[in-house]
Amino acid sequence: MVEVAVPMSLRFRADEPADEPAVSLDAFLDQPNAFSVRIEGGDDVRRLAPALDRLKLVEIDFPRFRDGRGYSSARILREMGYRGELKAVGDVLVDQLLFMRRCGFDSFGPNQTIDLDVAAKALGEYDYVYQQAADGRVPVWKLRHG
Amino acid sequence: MYRYDRYDQAIVDARVEEFRDQVARRIAGEMTDDQFKPLRLKNGLYLQLHAYMLRVAIPYGTINAKQLRVLAHIARKYDRGYGHFTTRQNMQFNWIRLEDAPEILAELAKVEMHAIQTSGESIRNISADQFAGAAADEVCDPRPWAELIRQYTTFHPEFSYLPRKFKIGLTASDNDRAAIKLHDVGLQVRRDEKGEFGFRVLVGGGMGRTPFVAHLIRDFLPAGSICSYLEAILRVWNRHGRRDNIHKQRIKILVHDLGPEEFARQVEEEWQAIQHLGDDMPLKEYERIAAYFTPPRFEQGLSDDLDLSDPRFAAWVERNVDAHKQPGYAIATISLKAIGGIPGDVSADQIDLLADLAEQYSFDDLRPTHAQNVVLPHVRKADLYAIWQKLDAAGLATANLDLISDIIACPGLDYCSLANTRSIPLAQKLAERFADPARQLDIGELKLKISGCINACGHHHAGHIGVLGVDRKGTENFQLLFGGSGAEDASLGKIIGPGFSEDGVVDAIERAVEKYRAIRTDGERFLDTYRRVGSDPFKEAIYG
């Protein structure tokens, strides 16, 4: 798969980005010194469990924006305790950013330009959420009952 | 019924503004149709044959007068004076302009309504027993659970781009009026030996190209775990459901491919992994919601007597009125299947009348059913006659509940861009052929369902007699199926033989009905006779 030059990057982390290209899941598990991995739609991210400590960057690919497997992969990683960078790459559109943030993504490498003003608006659209997810936002049911 | 608090209202209001922006960006050309389509579908906006179509959610089939009046208003102001009740208890408007959609959603939001996730690859409206809170045969009112699940599944971020649509059906009775076995997930509320509430969980039902009856994957799930368990089900499917062939992406295909035992095992495994995360809503939240569903203030000591001296009223009571758990009360079903009418369609004026009747006679509560009728769940028997008179004056008093003319029909090729054939004219011809009330009563219960294409929005697989429209070299052709049922005895109809023209299938159905009458034993419905004798006698009668 040809890597398209990423025209832009959106990142919600204060630390420095990992400076190692992400390798496939199989390659990563075979290379004890690697710290960046790229997850494809069908990969089982739970295979990363023993390697979480060394992991700095997980890129999750969205070959088509309608392929929602990456949302589960992201959330599972956060549930496992992964705190490194979680980046959504590929066919990522501004209207998916909020759901992706909620699933634990904290950076984005879309293959088309995203208007940053539209992105900011999209991310701030909802004051309240119904469910707990990976972003730590307090769900409405908790607000109701303390 | 449930009332929004400020959080619910804020969420719906934010959705309206978000969609307003998205529509503006689409109209300005900042998004292609390909990019915009999933977004508008998440707000119930289809592009159909003649215009955009908006599907408004009527959560678990419960609506009040104020909301109904807004639907009537939308029909008049933004549409062409009518709406359509669907087989998932929602309402559709067929003539919507994209530029009006945000304003329509804003008007709906003011009365706590929306079109969220009513189409697209979303978790759709939860359907529920239309007799909830009124029938004696339920363990509790299932609707508080439906509301809890509705909130849990609204804008769930992990499941925003599922392989395909996802439909949940809910009942709290062994008599399944909600067809839960033909849903992606069917939930039956029950109690265990200790009296604790829980769910029987069925997964993998559905109609369409590859119909299946749902499989039992968990006999008793403690009620408080329903959200995390649903999350496990959805996650297993989101991760492993097929994404390569749109006809193979429903959860029923995954359940079938893995086998129900393996599917259940994977769900249990996932559930074990996530149970401790605290995603479940606490009992207090259930109780908060349930407080909106306490029984209405029924009058006590009312008489169960009814003056049935008016024969037309008596006929309506006989067919359309069911027993209520409270003495002196009844459940009244209003048939939207007038002979020669359009199944499920209601004019704005009729919607206003339904609002008035619900408000005046039924504790402000109306229930659309998946059979495209509506129910007044809590009427005093003493009021039945007055109600019937008003219905009669408005053409809404057809006494045909569950009779052969109580036909479920999708909109079909008259409205729907997916259809192969029209369904409504066929429904009209069939209703006219069997119009004679005495003949209908003699035939008895016969659930006839028509779909204009394999997507099965008319639920033809679940019809005692089902009709499926197919395209045969550019002409409309109709296949006949027998033996389906959406009730607790769920079964899928079987095609009886080669297809027919529109007039041909009317004749074929008549021959089948006459055959049934000739060979039935005492008390047998058409479905029972078919199950007893099989297809051959009917094939013989139809094809000679």
Place this chain on the structure above:
Amino acid sequence: MKLLTGNHLVNGYVIWWTGEGWSRHVEQAVDVADKGEQIAQVEAAACRVNNPYVIDAEASANGPVPAHIKERIRATGPTVRPDLALKPADASAGSYVI
């Protein structure tokens, strides 16, 4: 003959390519021959049409008649609500649908 059709982006109406623009009336539709896809792309990109596609039609004395019943219904309106048809006053307008 080939016709190009679609829906108006903003109001959702069924529209037909006339050679110069879009009309609600199929009688005004022109034969796009093999140019349909090309025109469709330009028009969709300019947001003058949503979901355009090419269909087969036969010429007739009253203008093009779409070959498939679905397109004839799109051209005239729902057969079960003649009052909502494109030309409700013209009783013969939909006579070719079925």
